[in-house]
Amino acid sequence: MTQSMISFVVGFAVLLVVAFMLMQRYMRDHKSEGMAQWLDAHHMRWMHRKH
Template sequence: MTQSVISFVVGLAIVLAVAFVFARRYMRAHPAESMAQWLDAHHMGWMHHKH
């Protein structure tokens, strides 16, 4: 593997690890709310807007 591919894989692993930590922290803070509901409310609301 080339140096650039190795750096990309390492960077991707770090980003995924950080995202996992934040997801765990959020789930601990909001145990009653599922991740699907959170994604729907915070990120996918634009898909459900009716004009």
């Protein structure tokens, strides 16, 4: 492996770990919310806008 490829793999692994930790923290703080409700509230809002 070249040094740049190793850096890419390590960087990607770090991003995955950080994303996992943030997800765990969010799920712990919002136990009562289901995933569908969370997606609707936070990510699907653009679908309900009037154009």
